[in-house]
Amino acid sequence: MASPVQGAVGPAAGQSSAGPDGAPPTRRGTELLLLGFAAVVVSGALMLVEANQEQQLTFRIFWYGLAFLGLFAVAHVAVRRFAPYADPLILPCVALLNGLGLVMIYRIDLAEAEKALRKGNEISNDVPRQILWTTVALVLFLVVLILIKDHRTLTKYSYTFGLVGLVLLALPAFLPNILAPTVNGAKIWLKFGPFSLQPGEFAKILLLIFFSAFLVSKRDLFMAAGRRVLGVDLPRARDLGPILFAWAVSLGVLVFQKDLGTSLLFFGTILVMLYVATERVIWVIVGLSLFVGGAIVAYQLFTHVQQRVANWIDPLETYGDPGGGYQIAQALFGLGTGGVGGTGLGAGRPDLVPLANTDFIAAAIGEELGFIGLAALLMVYTVLALRGMRSALAVRDTFGKLLGGGLSFLLIMQVFVVVGGVTKLIPMTGLTAPFLSYGGSSLLANYVLIALLLRISDAARRPQTGARPRPVPQAPIAEAHTVLVERPT
């Protein structure tokens, strides 16, 4: 008799090397293998760039590949040590994205250097700084992984996190211009000497932790139905507090910092978390109507919003205006040049797109790797978010579920907003592509996010025996202490 189950589990049986006492496999070997694969892909990309840019092909590339692998080997060993049951796919995906981002930034550096050489002026390379940031980010990753042994401890500090997050988010708007300069029209930077940071990137994660803990403790409130109107249970007016708060913060970011991306990202993530926590569609409807309302008001009031929308509708019409559709039009030209198969790494002209190594890196990749390559990268992002969501599903505590779901959604929403903006699906809002783009704050914050996701996935797959509270040994009845029992009144 044929058994359909048997054939289906075949691949699982092939790869799962069970622990000694039937513990689930930790899958760390798979992770190492995929990390090696990522290193090969990244070295290959670097080699192609060098070859196509007619640089000297030396053994240096080999060392670069090895250094890259070494950097992530440290992370791998740390995961092995501190989160042995963590998901095996998260780290390799991050490694691949970060590595390809580095190669792309290097490639744009080469182009910029050539341009500068022709004009005869100096240019600073971005790649050494990005490598430095990657190293710092990995250190931060390790610190988070080591310090936070159990993600549930985060709930203890949830209000502190929420407050700190709000302060960080608001800080650049209220500081004088010397400390918080306006860059590209947005006032979201803090400057300390040569370093600049975007505190909003960290604020997102802190506020997410706060909202997870808050929703877990107050979940019942949001489930309580108010009046029924047209067959839909409306939430009670006083329960609208959190979503109105998120809405106000998003609008505040939009008004005071002129940062469309963060505003959109923040509101979208809170909305999804509220939906995940309550499973009630009404929250999505309420949130979307608030969003539409806010968007219309913002469009009426602020010229920078109008400008973005005009650029989105027809980038060529505003091509010549200052702050006009030039960027998006160039990005679209780049994507068009790339076509399906791309021009090949190092063979395109991605430097023609302004901000090619930060917000528009998706356009640079689309030009040189084409639709096929960009689609592959989007798949890697999807796998990353998928694994996060899966861990959130499998983890046992509600806080972990909400936090994991929220963090994964934050990541994938960021990708959607930035790639959607570059490809003119939605108005360009100016976010960085996680792990790919040049930018220290984004990299640091996203590595913290990944560390938290790894921690949650570790908790999800860890066999339960260790975590279960041991029964307190009870004294035999004859030796038990006398307990004073009060008479029930």
Place this chain on the structure above:
Amino acid sequence: MQLTRAGFLALLWLFVLAALRVVRSDLYAASGLRVAMPGFRRSSAKKVRGKAPRQLVVTHGALAGTRITLDGRPIMMGRADDSTLVLDDDYASTRHARLSLRGTDWYVEDLGSTNGTYLDRAKVTQPLRVPLGVPIRIGKTVIELRS
């Protein structure tokens, strides 16, 4: 040049496919909660394949000594005339229990009998896997699987 371009894209997608393969491989381990993955059970079943159950033997009761060769078809037990094993037992119901093959294992299932079916000493309330040599009691009849 064209070759390296296509080669790199292929490499990139190979990475994606490798990642998806890992995703697929643990689709069947539903969550971290389930410690025993189906994979393990399969490997253990493989080990005892040489001793897979081949026949059903009635060890106690009126029909003691009866043997039925297992050919993969489900075995119905009860007082009904069309049962595979017709029990002439006051404590058995018309359609009492069923033994059926799932994968490589035999499962016993109670069909809503009055007096119940017992695997070893436990009452069968849901389909249970029947290991070799473990008695199944129906009324006064006891059967077991042998290789």
